Amino acid sequence: MGLITKIKHSSHSEHFLLLKYPREPYECNGCRVLGLGPCYECEHEDCSFYLHEECANATPSALHSFNSKCSLRFHSRAPQRGRRFCDACGQDVLGFVYQCKYKKPHDYHPSCLKLQHTLTAGDGTRLHLRKKLPSKCLNCGSRKTSNKIEGWSYVSSCGHYCYHVACVKDMILKKWKEGYFLQDGNVNETDNYLTLQSAIPSRELELPSRKSSSKARNIWRKAKKAIMLIISALFGDPTTLISVLVQQLLSD
Ligand SMILES: [Zn+2]
Ligand SMILES: [Zn+2]
Ligand SMILES: [Zn+2]
Ligand SMILES: [Zn+2]
Ligand SMILES: [Zn+2]
Known part of the structure; x- marks a missing residue:
């Protein structure tokens, strides 16, 4: 995946986001999970707006080889009420998530779907x-x-x-x-x-x-x-x- 260093994202459409390598951990404003690696950060420092690369580049649908029958759709919020956990990392789902269409859907953070095998x-x-x-x-x-x-x-x-x-x-x-x-x-x-x-x-x-x-x-x-x-x-x-x-x- 070739990285674009300056993007606009629908979740923060008022400003450009720049690809950065922050020295400190950040909380991703998409999935609300801690991040440490390269990310997109709002060009206005006052915003303190961050997105994981995987969250910024999330596609409308996805598949994962562990559950190849689940066709996953991206949501900026889980459609259901109540507490949900990522089936990969176990952390809360508080924002961006991929879910399948089963009655009891699987949930995955965008960055978890991209974990190296x-x-x-x-x-x-x-x-x-x-x-x-x-x-x-x-x-x-x-x-x-x-x-x-x-x-x-x-x-x-x-x-x-x-x-x-x-x-x-x-x-x-x-x-x-x-x-x-x-x-x-x-x-x-x-x-x-x-x-x-x-x-x-x-x-x-x-x-x-x-x-x-x-x-x-x-x-x-x-x-x-x-x-x-x-x-x-x-x-x-x-x-x-x-x-x-x-x-x-x-x-x-
Ligand atoms: Zn994220
Ligand atoms: Zn901003
Ligand atoms: Zn996760
Ligand atoms: Zn353990
Ligand atoms: Zn599923």
Whole structure:
């Protein structure tokens, strides 16, 4: 997809939107979900209007290989009343959404429909997007997400490292709300690194101590690697912070 750097969008037709690479996370005004990667931002800074690339470029209809029978239609608001969750990432549907026509429709955020199917790290570690978990999620210890949906997950080729997309998104969202990310362009890399490191993976794997075996340390390292790959995939092109983290984690 060739990127156009200046667009008009019907959801904010009064101004032009420019393709930018913000240093801080933003809330997308289309789907209302946190974004970190490249996005369209209103040329008037006072507006603080942002759209994920995927939200700005949403097409009227779409398909996804996980549910190829569902023909999905784009809505700027879900037509139904009541709380709805994205069937991929488990987060609330509060704005732009794709839905199928079944009585109990599937819901997907535009950016979730575009999740990469395979993630590959520099050392060849691979993770695959899966509709069903082959084993429990290493973060929450369950197959279903906290919203009781069976959300998508990323799973390593060996099948041992498995994380809900929902769990990784929640983790980042919490950190964001705690003010842990960049502020005013100030990156406190050491603090951020330590905070994130202690946040992952929380329950099913114990933090290695000095007494841990080298096997336990190795498992921990692989789990960390998996989670950082997912973070960089979920939030688009790595920002300074994420790329620093990913590099540090992938190099040890
Ligand atoms: Zn969005
Ligand atoms: Zn504007
Ligand atoms: Zn989603
Ligand atoms: Zn469906
Ligand atoms: Zn989970």
